[in-house]
Amino acid sequence: MELHGKMLGIPYDFRRPTLAKLKSHYWNPEDERIFIPRAFGFGWDINFFSLRARYPGAFYGLIVLTVLGTVIQCVVYTRAARKKGQGRAP
Secondary structure (H helix, E strand, O other): OOEEEOOOOEEOOOOOOOOHHHHHHOOOOOOOOOEEEEEEEEEEEOOOHHHHHHHHHHHHHHHHHHHEEEEEHHHHHHHHHHHHHHOOOO
């Protein structure tokens, strides 16, 4: 079995990724495509440089959603940890 190629028209790459390969996939000014074959795995990744250049609103919207999602996860986790700790005797 090949470690990279296409299956049913969907790209895959199971070769070990390097830092340079990951950087060139997620932030590549030389590639104008927004959706590019995954750096590792099955499907597509986003070239964030092209997304920012062509659709800055979508780019910054993704940044805001990512930050908000992380904040919400932290709040939920902290509340759950505090609740769990309240039931214990000191």
